[in-house]
Amino acid sequence: MAHEIPAHLGDKALYKFWRESKTRFGDMDLTYHVDQSVYVTLFQDARLQFWQWAKHDVMGPVNGLVMVRFSVDIVRAIEHPTTTRIGTRITKMGNSSVAYGQAMYDHTDTLCAISESVNVQVNLKAGKSVPWDAELKKRLLAL
Amino acid sequence: MSRDQLETPDPRDPASYKCWESYPLRFKDQDIMQHVNNVVFSRLFESSRIEFWRGLGQFPFPKESGLIMVRGAIDYLRQVHYPDTVKIGTRIKQIGTSSLRVRQALFNGKGECCALSETVSAHAHYASSKSSPIPDKLRKILESV
Numbered sequence: 030m031a032h033e034i035p036a037h038l039g040d041k042a043l044y045k046f047w048r049e050s051k052t053r054f055g056d057m058d059l060t061y062h063v064d065q066s067v068y069v070t071l072f073q074d075a076r077l078q079f080w081q082w083a084k085h086d087v088m089g090p091v092n093g094l095v096m097v098r099f100s101v102d103i104v105r106a107i108e109h110p111t112t113t114r115i116g117t118r119i120t121k122m123g124n125s126s127v128a129y130g131q132a133m134y135d136h137t138d139t140l141c142a143i144s145e146s147v148n149v150q151v152n153l154k155a156g157k158s159v160p161w162d163a164e165l166k167k168r169l170l171a172l
Numbered sequence: 173m174s175r176d177q178l179e180t181p182d183p184r185d186p187a188s189y190k191c192w193e194s195y196p197l198r199f200k201d202q203d204i205m206q207h208v209n210n211v212v213f214s215r216l217f218e219s220s221r222i223e224f225w226r227g228l229g230q231f232p233f234p235k236e237s238g239l240i241m242v243r244g245a246i247d248y249l250r251q252v253h254y255p256d257t258v259k260i261g262t263r264i265k266q267i268g269t270s271s272l273r274v275r276q277a278l279f280n281g282k283g284e285c286c287a288l289s290e291t292v293s294a295h296a297h298y299a300s301s302k303s304s305p306i307p308d309k310l311r312k313i314l315e316s317v
Contacts, residue, residue: 051195053219074198078255110223 035102038130038143044116045172046082048075052109063107072101072131072144075115079129083172085165087150092159094148097126101144111136122166125150125158183275184249184285189261190317191227193220196257208252217246217276217289220260224274228313237304239272239293250286257281267314270295270303 037043050071058064080087087094107113114134121128131144150159161169181188195216203209225231233239252258258278265273276289295306306314 049196050198053195053215054222055215055218070198070200073200077199081255110226 035130035143035145038145039104039132039140041116041132041134043130044118044132046079046117048078048115048117049112050074050115051112052107054109057109060106061108063109065101065103068101068103068107068133068142068144069099071113071115071133072099072142072146075117075131076129076146076148079117083169085169089153091152091154092150093153094127095151096146097149098147099144100146101142103142105135105139105141107133107135107141113141119169119172120145122161122170125160127161127169183277183288186259186261186277186279186283186285188275189263189277191224191262192259193223193262194257194259195219197252197254199254202254206253208254210246210248213246213248213252213278213287213289214244216258216260216278217287217291220262220276221274221291224262228317230310230313236299237297238295239306240296240298240301241291241293242271243290243292245290247288248286249288250280250284252278252280252286258286264314264317265290267306267311270305272306272314 052063052067056063056067077087116132118130119127120130126147126149128147129145131146132140133142133144135141150161151157152159197208201208201212222231225233258280260276260278262274262276265275272293272295274291274293277285278287278289280286294303295310296303
């Protein structure tokens with residue numbers, strides 16, 4: 030059975046946070062399209078900027094976020110040069126995990142890719158998961 | 173006194189550039205030192221040069237002969253940190269018989285000059301790699317910048 034792209038993540042109205050990124054010449058592969066590995070980098074950058082927007086420090090030094098799952102559905106090839114816009118939101122929070130939905134558009138406002146990913150909050154020294162603070166979790170889910 | 177301080181116009185002066193490109197930095201641009209890695213500077217300068225050529229109507233490049241980069245040098249003046257949006261100014265420094273020098277400077281969000289680049293390209297036939305004079309049509313375009 031073919032994998033179905035989670036179309037609901039392509040609904041722009043769901044996203045409050047948007048990150049713009051300009052493609053670079055070195056992003057292109059031999060087909061003159063932005064290489065698929067660059068999508069991962071752009072989605073990562075958008076998630077980090079999402080946390081800055083959410084005013085929550087995920088860069089340590091005590092606790093940090095580690096990636097446990099990442100998927101990307103490429104809907105359309107991106108042609109360089111363009112400025113991509115990535116919408117990022119939290120779709121679910123577990124005891125110590127956080128799931129994201131992301132959608133990437135090019136400068137023509139065409140949907141190019143959708144990503145789903147999961148991070149777990151860990152104590153960086155112990156390497157063990159750390160539950161979310163209840164108040165923080167409530168605030169993040171309300172974003 | 174460094175060689176750059178003797179250069180006129182001062183390559184660290186943003187007023188010496190007319191062509192500009194800006195790039196929001198990416199998280200992955202950082203290295204283990206938590207600053208933007210030196211290789212990233214090189215790629216940003218490259219991307220800006222391409223847009224410079226595109227602005228002059230010279231990109232995509234001709235298929236048989238054109239300018240081939242033969243030297244590239246970067247002076248790192250200051251660390252760059254994520255997140256930030258950097259601006260790169262690009263201009264022609266010198267036009268020779270078959271060579272071309274391009275000057276570039278990278279500025280951080282505060283407007284501080286963080287790196288200087290100079291590249292030298294030679295006009296050549298791609299297949300034979302033999303240099304040839306810059307064609308008059310291209311020379312006029314370069315002189316008009």
